[in-house]
Amino acid sequence: MKIHPWWSFYSSLVDICLFLLHDLELRLPTCRAYGTKILVQHGTPHVNINLEMNYWQSLPCNLSECQEPLFDFLTYLSINGSKTAQVNYLASGWVIHHKTDIWAKSSADRGKVVWALWPMGGAWLCTHLWEHYNYTMDRDFLEKRAYPLLEGCASFLLDWLIEGHDGYLETNPSTSPEHEFIAPDGKLACVSYSSTMDMAIIREVFSAIISAAEVLEKNEDALVEKVLKSLPRLRPTKIAEDGSIMEWAQDFKDPEVHHRHLSHLFGLFPGHTITIEKNPDLCKAAEKTLQKRGEEGPGWSITWKTALWARLHDQEHAYRMVKRLFNLVDPEHEKHFEGGLYSNLFAAHPPFQIDANFGFTAAVAEMLVQSTLNDLYLLPALPWDKWSSGCVKGLKARGGETVSICWKDGDLHEVGIYSNYSNNDHDSFKTLHYRGTSVKVNLSAGKIYTFNRQLKCTNLHQSIV
Numbered sequence: 001m002k003i004h005p006w007w008s009f010y011s012s013l014v015d016i017c018l019f020l021l022h023d024l025e026l027r028l029p030t031c032r033a034y035g036t037k038i039l040v041q042h043g044t045p046h047v048n049i050n051l052e053m054n055y056w057q058s059l060p061c062n063l064s065e066c067q068e069p070l071f072d073f074l075t076y077l078s079i080n081g082s083k084t085a086q087v088n089y090l091a092s093g094w095v096i097h098h099k100t101d102i103w104a105k106s107s108a109d110r111g112k113v114v115w116a117l118w119p120m121g122g123a124w125l126c127t128h129l130w131e132h133y134n135y136t137m138d139r140d141f142l143e144k145r146a147y148p149l150l151e152g153c154a155s156f157l158l159d160w161l162i163e164g165h166d167g168y169l170e171t172n173p174s175t176s177p178e179h180e181f182i183a184p185d186g187k188l189a190c191v192s193y194s195s196t197m198d199m200a201i202i203r204e205v206f207s208a209i210i211s212a213a214e215v216l217e218k219n220e221d222a223l224v225e226k227v228l229k230s231l232p233r234l235r236p237t238k239i240a241e242d243g244s245i246m247e248w249a250q251d252f253k254d255p256e257v258h259h260r261h262l263s264h265l266f267g268l269f270p271g272h273t274i275t276i277e278k279n280p281d282l283c284k285a286a287e288k289t290l291q292k293r294g295e296e297g298p299g300w301s302i303t304w305k306t307a308l309w310a311r312l313h314d315q316e317h318a319y320r321m322v323k324r325l326f327n328l329v330d331p332e333h334e335k336h337f338e339g340g341l342y343s344n345l346f347a348a349h350p351p352f353q354i355d356a357n358f359g360f361t362a363a364v365a366e367m368l369v370q371s372t373l374n375d376l377y378l379l380p381a382l383p384w385d386k387w388s389s390g391c392v393k394g395l396k397a398r399g400g401e402t403v404s405i406c407w408k409d410g411d412l413h414e415v416g417i418y419s420n421y422s423n424n425d426h427d428s429f430k431t432l433h434y435r436g437t438s439v440k441v442n443l444s445a446g447k448i449y450t451f452n453r454q455l456k457c458t459n460l461h462q463s464i465v
């Protein structure tokens with residue numbers, strides 16, 4: 001199969017970046033001693049988007065084993081984080097805040113409340129455990145590594161939630177990462193209750209542990225029963241007067257509408273509590289939110305927006321964001337929070353920050369294939385008039401399928417799907433979606449299926465794997 005030239009080039013760049021990342025993670029203090037500009041974040045992985053973004057491409061791009069260091073790190077975080085939960089919050093389970101380091105720092109950092117006071121770091125990272133299972137169907141991983149971490153995380157969240165006056169479960173105090181609002185007294189503030197992101201992350205973790213418990217037959221555990229009761233009581237996502245998604249529980253005025261974070265869109269991406277099928281009204285509001293936020297920002301903000309537009313199946317805007325990332329940044333004349341690429345294709349925050357390079361790959365993968373356990377969306381946000389012919393090979397879908405697609409002259413040409421449920425050998429039903437056509441197919445493990453533009457199976461053969 002022919003691979004789109006820029007894609008193939010980019011894949012090798014990603015390999016280099018992954019290597020660099022591992023190197024960086026292991027040698028942060030050394031780098032620091034050199035005083036290099038690389039350490040824009042002071043050698044502290046930031047957990048309110050950046051560390052996670054570095055791993056966004058690993059599952060869809062068939063690099064799931066690259067998550068191993070992250071999961072090892074999570075184990076260490078959970079040990080220190082349980083002390084923080086106990087000492088700082090009298091809570092069970094474990095917690096980490098927005099900054100950590102190679103010593104597995106878990107407590108809130110000193111500095112401004114607007115970013116330091118954010119006990120959701122561990123919870124966001126835990127969503128990666130569940131996604132790892134959904135993509136790999138590795139039950140052993142779920143049982144031995146993921147579940148104990150999820151349990152600790154959920155039990156912290158249950159203790160952290162309090163009942164508000166209108167019966168909802170709330171987080172309080174609560175911030176929306178790095179973003180301030182105008183309080184009713186007209187002053188700038190950042191602490192309130194139940195930010196939309198807090199709720200979206202908790203919803204995602206609670207759904208994850210409920211599904212995980214089902215797979216592992218632990219639904220009757222006391223913790224899971226408590227989560228089941230709490231999930232529907234979380235404060236729902238609301239739409240503001242101007243039609244955008246509300247970022248805080250109250251419709252506060254926003255002093256910086258072009259702020260770089262998209263925290264209140266967590267449910268759309270990387271989460272999936274907001275989807276075109278389930279909540280079209282929230283998707284409309286998400287679209288409005290993205291328009292309000294504008295297109296500018298550091299590299300990672302641009303790639304997050306690309307992925308968000310892709311989830312809305314909006315190829316035009318997704319492509320606009322891709323183009324915006326390919327904006328040449330001159331290191332001699334860079335402007336803070338105005339991202340793009342240096343001439344070596346490293347992404348600019350500025351200065352250089354690797355997250356946007358990885359995030360970009362993930363966002364392009366979202367433009368090409370999106371999946372749930374039951375659905376496969378083919379080329380949902382492909383900019384047809386710009387990339388009218390091409391191929392992509394070996395993307396992964398939730399459920400463990402491998403997907404390769406070729407498209408030609410602005411239309412789908414051929415899709416190859418290989419399904420491998422290594423845990424159970426029952427058939428897997430999947431609905432393929434392409435430009436308004438949906439077809440339910442039965443994919444048996446170990447076979448390679450080829451579908452044409454009408455999503456008709458044209459070939460089936462036994463895999464040699």
Ligand SMILES: *[C@@H]1O[C@H](CO)[C@@H](O)[C@H](O)[C@H]1NC(C)=O
Pocket residue numbers: 079080103104105106
């Ligand atoms: C995390 O725990 C380890 C082991 O107890 C300890 O050595 C390390 O200092 C802790 N990290 C922090 C930031 O407290």
Ligand SMILES: *[C@@H]1O[C@H](CO)[C@@H](O)[C@H](O)[C@H]1NC(C)=O
Pocket residue numbers: 134211215272371372373374398
């Ligand atoms: C992950 O798998 C569970 C079932 O095990 C499912 O309920 C959930 O929707 C899946 N997530 C996605 C995004 O498909």
Ligand SMILES: *[C@@H]1O[C@H](CO)[C@@H](O)[C@H](O)[C@H]1NC(C)=O
Pocket residue numbers: 062063393394395402
């Ligand atoms: C996916 O990754 C595995 C492990 O690295 C590799 O063996 C396999 O060939 C990859 N699949 C594709 C389609 O490239």
Ligand SMILES: *[C@@H]1O[C@H](CO)[C@@H](O)[C@H](O)[C@H]1NC(C)=O
Pocket residue numbers: 427442443444
């Ligand atoms: C799915 O396909 C397999 C073989 O390809 C077949 O044995 C099985 O009966 C099919 N299942 C259903 C429910 O059609």
Ligand SMILES: *[C@@H]1O[C@H](CO)[C@@H](O)[C@H](O)[C@H]1NC(C)=O
Pocket residue numbers: 419420421422445446447463465
């Ligand atoms: C799935 O892949 C694994 C290797 O990852 C292999 O051992 C197994 O045989 C495959 N299962 C099927 C049904 O092809």
